[in-house]
Amino acid sequence: MRKRLVLAMAGVLIAGSLTGMGRPAFADHCDPSVQGAQCEDVGPGLEDFVDIRQVPPGDTGVRAARGSFTSRCGRNENGHRNSDNHIVTPGVSNGAHHVHDYVGNLTTNGFSTDESLAAGGTTCRFGDRSAYFWPVLRSRTGVGAAQAAASASPSPDQPGGASEGNVGRILLARSVTLQFRGNPVSRVVAMPRFLRMITGDAKAATNGGANARAQWTCTGFTNRLTSRYPLCPRGSQVLRVLDFPSCWDGQNTDSAGHRTHVVFPGANGACPAGTRAIPQLRMTLAYSVPSGPSFAVDSFPEQRHNPVTDHADFENVMPDRLMTTVVSCVNRGLRC
Template identity: 50%
Template sequence: MGRNTRKRRTPLATKIVAGAAALAVGGGGLVWANFYASAHEDHGGHNRTRSAGAQVATIDCPDVGQQIREVPDRARGEVDGELATMDSQITNAYQRLATTRRAQAGDAQFVQNTILGPLKDRRKAIIDRIQLEINRAGGKADGNLDELAGCQGRPADQQNGGGQNGGGQDDGQDGGQNDDGQNGDGQGQEGNDDNGNGVAGPVAEDFVDINDVQPNSRNSRNGLAADGDGGSTGSFTTDCGVNENNLFNSDNLIAAPGVDNGAHHTHDYVGNQDNDAFSSDEDLANADTSCQNQGDKSTYYWPVLRLQDGTQEFDANDQGGGAEGNVGKILKPAEAQIRFVGSRQGDVVAMPKFLRVITGDAKSFTNGDANANTSWSCSGFEDRQVTDKYPLCPDGSQVLRTVNFQSCWDGQNIDSANHRDHMAFVQEDGSCANGFQAVPQLQIRLAYDIPTPTVENGQVQNPYAVDSFPEQLHKPITDHNDFINVMDEDLMNEVVDCINRGEDCQ
């Protein structure tokens, strides 16, 4: 697969200027789309109107990229670029949604006529181009992709439970037509969940006291640990630091190569030091690495965590940062443990160089949890894992983000059209499905020292949150990790041998 070698701006690390300043509502970020529904309660013989809780309108679009299965190699760059354009269309539509609530209150068809309808037309044009590019390159495009052009608006407290939503239109617009008078005149302010910074999320309901999480209750079809008592029981740990070099950007080299700001949120990088949208495989191979073992030039990256405390970070006015609702102090991990483990069913084989793996789904809030692979916990409470909540940890306990990557490889491809089909999770018994073979499973554990947010009267003060696409509202279930294998051949063979021999190496 060819990669664009054009280089771009100086890394953001050279522009870091950290300072403390409160963010005004809408200043440097998307304005909060805050809507209120009225409800009535009977208290002592009289009715009292109260806020039923803020409903945050967001844009819910079918993920076209996840539905594309076959793209000829020579069309893949163009298709990835078109998909990145669709992401930008959603971001722009969400910003329009978030800044027009007065107009929405006065016109029940405003969202449909001025936001969702035009968005569907623009998405249809992109889908047509994608189909044309695939066919021109000798492939056969799915003729049903047009069905994914339409988007919905819906409340932020209503997660899409099942993958694609069918692209239907929602004329109700998720409460967006409710009386605008509830906002800004002193009524219903207990429902105002913008945390004082003018951006959407997280909200109080996105947090849970770790003591209220039942041990061993996490039910996830993904993220199974591949290692166990049988098979290849060794491990290999690589120490690549915690991004001491301040390498940040809002690109996505895997999903949107050649596209500036393809992620619309900022990533932390460790390992390879040449990570932006325009890095070629050759660039990666020739780059420096933050890993102690210089044979490991792999790219390990994840969305940053931020403490929404009013800090003006280096990207406070940039796309991918504050201009797209990702605000506050970037939190570096206190520790980033990166290790590879084996298979419960037998030996593992070497990963091919430049293998690309995405785990989790940055759009899980609207896509549903089919590809979600999040695990949040607190140190000392590791048997209590949550997927759709941020944990409130007791004093002295660290916030933990852990992830087990897919560890079954199709034996042929370093990437696939939707960046997922060439890799799979192990089955319940630890084996790989037919046609796939076990490779070392990457496991990443990030530990953070974060002051515990407080939740009072339905409001969360000084929350922390993962960076996200704007319309995903900083939901914890959208956490994700990315990996590109750039170990040299000798080191990869050492990793495999160590794991298969049952030794713990580094």
């Protein structure tokens, strides 16, 4: 089994470097002499990181037309977080087993319904009550024996946190861009209200890559994407680019498995037969991270913080009039 390492706490350091760049040292995530600690392969590993300058240019994600509409919803300055997921595990507390950041609807949790979201407040402009959420990113600087011991002793009052192996300081995104983009081949139609979508696979490390959609890069390098954690040059921020499917079956707002009612377009941007193009949501999340391989996304324990597990969720709770504006901006080639 490949050796996975996390950043050591002070005093338990070993020398390390990556691709010739000076990097903080790594060591095993826990001290076996600590009572109750379990020295397990919790990840992430050095092999999960890549110098962004070594990623070939060319991949920029899902193709889109020029028109777009950006919903401005803040970056979760109010600290709306929980480890629920009302789309995948409705009616369950801690159903995600990792912590989500939320923007948009102020009431989103595991027990949310279409009706409760429609009645909720929002951080977005123009009454966009949609629910936008993704797993938090954490600094792993200083993670060591104390945190490992905590993760070995599950605690019900820490849902999605140390009891699940998700340790370290949560990083607040420096910016959150929620952009609805046009289709390069056809005009788009309105999303139905309460449309639910997911992108990526939170269990991709064990499920395989069929539904994986992780896209990482750095500011200044957005013409290249990678499924590994990017190591960015000084002054550059880490970016998570989360593209959602945008070809709707024209009937359903959800489906079993949450993946067949809205699918991704083909490589040329065209939607499959029997589907129609809707505005394509792209979330771009920017972070300032500690230098070196010292950060990780929250995950299910068995996923070991693999960067390929990055994912996000969305439920459309825009007023119909606002969605009409979105469609108009996109189809007219405007940037709104």
